[in-house]
Amino acid sequence: MRFEGDVALVTGAAGGIGAATCARLAAEGARVAVCDIDGAAAAAVAADLGALALELDVRSDESVAAAVAAAEAELGPVTVAVNNAGIAGELFFGQTPPERWDELIAVNLRGVLAVSHVLVGGMRERGRGAIVNVASEAGRVGSQLSVVYSATKAGVIGFTKALARENARHGVRVNAVAPGPVDTAMVRSAGALGEIGERLVAGMVDSTAMRRLGEPDEVAAAIAWLASGEASYVTGETVGVSGGLGMM
Helix, strand or coil, X not given: CCCCCCEEEECCCCCHHHHHXXXXXXXXXXXXXXXXXXXXXXXXXXXXXXXXXXXXXXXXXXXXXXXXXXXXXXXXXXXEEEEXXXXXXXXXXXXXXXXXXXXXXXXXXXXXXXXXXXXXXXXXXXXXXXXXXXXXXXXXXXXXXEHXXXXXXXXXXXXXXXXXXXXXXXXXXXXXXXXXXECCHHHHHHHCCCHHHHHHHHHHHHHCCCCCCECHHHHHHHHHHHHCHHHCCCCCCEEEECCCCCCC
């Protein structure tokens, strides 16, 4: 029960890594706010966990502020935040229109900033908090057909380090996980693009040392460890959960 007494807010929590993270945190005692742009899907996850479901669009500052306020009014001050909301882009960069750049940046990078911005002040005042951002090995090694996605995830890694430096002395730890290819709807959607998508997924699997897709709960396990007191001397780090894809 590593999270007994904690309140956890998870974005992009209606499926995949987000839902697995909610399940882990709830099983270990946390009161969990399951946040997703798809309110109905969030409610389905929350119902299974006895958690609070909230509709949250990370692209909207107003939506973020409202969801955090609702979570804290119902559950108490947020002590654990997991920024998991994200979208993918599977086109060669030259074929990717600028509007898609803006969408990827808004969700994958600015959304992480927005949620963290609302929460970090309260964590500092209380002298306690853990933020875990879901980046990607694409942000460290680059991924073809995902150039802008890779850039946003690199931004998440840089943000994680900088925010950790600012807040370590205030008792707030900030870390990230960098998943490789994981069996989620996002990866399956790439495979559905036809032959080029299938080659992309096969290439991602082949690039791992373990030659397989990861499971969402394998990433959730790393997130839970980083958010827990067991990682009390860990901040500003990015932990690869990628079957060896990101070995340096």
